[in-house]
Amino acid sequence: MTASHAAPESRPPAGSAPLLEARSVSKYFGAVVAVEDVSLAVRAGQINCLLGDNGAGKSTLIKILSGVHQPDAGTLAVDGQPVRFTAPRDALDAGIATVYQDLSVMPLMSISRNFFLGNEPTTGFGPFRHFDAGRAAAVAREQMRNIGIDVRDTDQLVGTLSGGERQTLAIARAEYFGARVLILDEPTSALGVKEAAIVLRHAISARNRGLGVIFITHNVQHALPIGDTFTILTRGRSGGTYARGELDAAELHRLMGGGAELEELEADLEMLAHREARGEEVPAVPLGAEADGGMA
Ligand SMILES: Nc1ncnc2c1ncn2[C@@H]1O[C@H](COP(=O)(O)OP(=O)(O)OP(=O)(O)O)[C@@H](O)[C@H]1O
Numbered sequence: 001m002t003a004s005h006a007a008p009e010s011r012p013p014a015g016s017a018p019l020l021e022a023r024s025v026s027k028y029f030g031a032v033v034a035v036e037d038v039s040l041a042v043r044a045g046q047i048n049c050l051l052g053d054n055g056a057g058k059s060t061l062i063k064i065l066s067g068v069h070q071p072d073a074g075t076l077a078v079d080g081q082p083v084r085f086t087a088p089r090d091a092l093d094a095g096i097a098t099v100y101q102d103l104s105v106m107p108l109m110s111i112s113r114n115f116f117l118g119n120e121p122t123t124g125f126g127p128f129r130h131f132d133a134g135r136a137a138a139v140a141r142e143q144m145r146n147i148g149i150d151v152r153d154t155d156q157l158v159g160t161l162s163g164g165e166r167q168t169l170a171i172a173r174a175e176y177f178g179a180r181v182l183i184l185d186e187p188t189s190a191l192g193v194k195e196a197a198i199v200l201r202h203a204i205s206a207r208n209r210g211l212g213v214i215f216i217t218h219n220v221q222h223a224l225p226i227g228d229t230f231t232i233l234t235r236g237r238s239g240g241t242y243a244r245g246e247l248d249a250a251e252l253h254r255l256m257g258g259g260a261e262l263e264e265l266e267a268d269l270e271m272l273a274h275r276e277a278r279g280e281e282v283p284a285v286p287l288g289a290e291a292d293g294g295m296a
């Protein structure tokens with residue numbers, strides 16, 4: 001594999017149409033403005049990071065792109081041609097595979113069953129047709145190995161896999177079924193450092209194989225090393241799209257609207273550390289007071 005920061009050489013010529021675009025899309029849930037007038041484009045061989053704080057509208061936007069929600073305004077385009085997705089199947093048929101935040105895997109099913117969910121290979125004819133367990137196991141094992149996970153037992157229940165392994169399974173499955181665009185909704189948010197690194201590497205290698213990747217996160221540290229472009233969402237509205245190198249971590253935080261909070265938090269922590277060092281009593285924070293702090 002090439003160095004993770006290197007731009008792949010096999011990029012399509014500039015000017016070719018994006019694989020997938022949202023053009024000024026809006027989505028309202030009653031009085032809630034989930035997404036308003038947001039545009040996003042992903043090209044072959046690129047990772048577009050979609051950044052924003054909790055509730056910014058990231059999942060809503062990608063659900064529009066994957067046919068789960070229909071936009072109240074605006075349009076979608078595939079290869080530059082306007083399209084309408086009326087169901088997730090339409091997006092899948094256009095080569096758009098989404099790994100949802102609430103992972104679309106069944107914890108009580110085996111790895112190989114999960115791999116083929118809804119597309120099971122069968123053997124036999126007519127009334128004797130049944131799930132081809134042997135083939136499912138072989139394909140699942142091979143595809144998982146291709147992206148670097150050695151599965152000992154494809155009968156293992158998915159519920160017993162680690163978070164990173166589950167993400168890997170979902171990514172391997174998407175690619176096997178011919179995805180051209182891979183949408184990953186916060187794939188690293190519940191993971192430790194090592195597992196997050198593995199998932200980030202999968203995103204990079206998908207990009208290097210020519211897929212377009214939309215990578216959603218509110219972790220600037222995960223976005224910066226892998227993104228070719230960065231689109232910011234704040235309270236449903238676009239804070240702009242920036243190319244790699246145009247922004248540093250501090251600017252990204254500021255654009256996401258968390259800059260002030262982070263500075264405040266740093267100051268608070270410093271003050272507490274000083275007090276502790278001087279042997280002063282440190283006030284306890286009441287449980288739940290900082291519940292939705294959005295730190296990650
Ligand atoms: N099905 C729904 N019905 C009503 N409101 C919704 C629905 N889905 C999302 N919302 C609201 O739309 C806004 C955007 O939510 P969304 O899930 O898109 O945010 P997000 O950026 O993905 O947040 P997070 O980082 O927490 O995943 C929120 O205010 C949310 O409560």
Ligand SMILES: [Mg+2]
Nearest residue numbers: 058059060101
């Ligand atoms: Mg979300």
